[in-house]
Amino acid sequence: MxxxxxxxxxxxxxxxxxxxxxxxxxxxxxxxxxxxxxxxTDYMRRFHMTELTHQRDETMQRGVRTKRFSLNxxxxxxxxxDSAGRPVSINAPGQFCASCHExxxxxxxxxxxxxxxxxxxxxxxxPSPFPMTAAANPETVQ
Amino acid sequence: xxxxxxxRRRFLSAATAAAGVVLAxxxxxxxxxxxxxxxxxxASADIRWGLLIDVNQCxxxxxxxxxxxxxENGVTGHGRPATDAQWIRKVRVRDPKTGAEKHLPVMCQHCxxxxxxxxxxxxxxxxxxxxxxLVDKHICIGCRYCMLACPYKARSFIHENLSDQKPYAPRGKxxxxxxxxxxxxxxxxxxxxxVEACGEDGNGAMLFGDLNDPGSxxxxxxxxxxxxxxxxxxxxxxxxxxxNL
Numbered sequence: 001m002x003x004x005x006x007x008x009x010x011x012x013x014x015x016x017x018x019x020x021x022x023x024x025x026x027x028x029x030x031x032x033x034x035x036x037x038x039x040x041t042d043y044m045r046r047f048h049m050t051e052l053t054h055q056r057d058e059t060m061q062r063g064v065r066t067k068r069f070s071l072n073x074x075x076x077x078x079x080x081x082d083s084a085g086r087p088v089s090i091n092a093p094g095q096f097c098a099s100c101h102e103x104x105x106x107x108x109x110x111x112x113x114x115x116x117x118x119x120x121x122x123x124x125x126x127p128s129p130f131p132m133t134a135a136a137n138p139e140t141v142q
Numbered sequence: 143x144x145x146x147x148x149x150r151r152r153f154l155s156a157a158t159a160a161a162g163v164v165l166a167x168x169x170x171x172x173x174x175x176x177x178x179x180x181x182x183x184x185a186s187a188d189i190r191w192g193l194l195i196d197v198n199q200c201x202x203x204x205x206x207x208x209x210x211x212x213x214e215n216g217v218t219g220h221g222r223p224a225t226d227a228q229w230i231r232k233v234r235v236r237d238p239k240t241g242a243e244k245h246l247p248v249m250c251q252h253c254x255x256x257x258x259x260x261x262x263x264x265x266x267x268x269x270x271x272x273x274x275x276l277v278d279k280h281i282c283i284g285c286r287y288c289m290l291a292c293p294y295k296a297r298s299f300i301h302e303n304l305s306d307q308k309p310y311a312p313r314g315k316x317x318x319x320x321x322x323x324x325x326x327x328x329x330x331x332x333x334x335x336x337v338e339a340c341g342e343d344g345n346g347a348m349l350f351g352d353l354n355d356p357g358s359x360x361x362x363x364x365x366x367x368x369x370x371x372x373x374x375x376x377x378x379x380x381x382x383x384x385x386n387l
Contacts, residue, residue: 062185063271063272065329114309
């Protein structure tokens, strides 16, 4: 386990550097909205899968609706828009989730079911069942 | 795992402030007995969510509940009624002796003793603490035993790849699904989409509430009027009750 963590850390450092200055090695990862992620960036790189699966069971089985590690929130901050301003699937080639996973040969099935684009899914006008959605996005809070 | 510099306080206070503002009109608007839970509070076993449907109010030509359900949960069909997903069906019942006809919506009956849960080989079909029967699609292997076990034909299997699902209602090929009692709305202190639509665009035939709370409107009405559980003789104790059936 420790070896794996080390390996991932080693993988991730050049990845982030490359993403920041756009040099060609490692995956180029689109930057998230706001100043920081829901946990330290290093932690997110290594443990986002653990947190997501934990959150998944908490919400699904027990009805816990905290926002911090909610998959919908990842999409809100990490999905990008194309040149025409239309939202792009977060799992499309080169997009946030896919950029790293392609590089690391990881395949996820989450977005076969989960919405890969942010938005209210057509429920505009209804009182939001998740009032945190706006507040979790620092751009709206500040 | 220690040492986040994440500001939990700020995060939480933003959460409460926003919840106060946005939830308040929701709660007064629908006037249901359910106070919204805190986001980090799990569903409580003190509650049992249920529906009461007044069949006399439900008319043949109205499908407000079905439309609202499909819209809310992104349930779309391929024009193939035999296999398309259906979370609510309008059913016509007729007494052959008298010819009297009634129309009623039938969805997952959220049984207290759900047969779909008994037969599930993976534990994907489960009953939440507050009585809502769900499929954990993360665990579902698509075997469809639950569909056979259900006396109400309430579950559907997804046969094809889907796209553009609603963020709060993930759905995908190879899994079984059914009415979730709009668990995402209920968890935020709201009512199911069908009940809301029935009140606004329909005939106000549906009532949602806590069957365990003797003071809730649904419990009071159940205590006052004769109500009926479809196939109550099976002993599965449905959480959906029908009045004037």
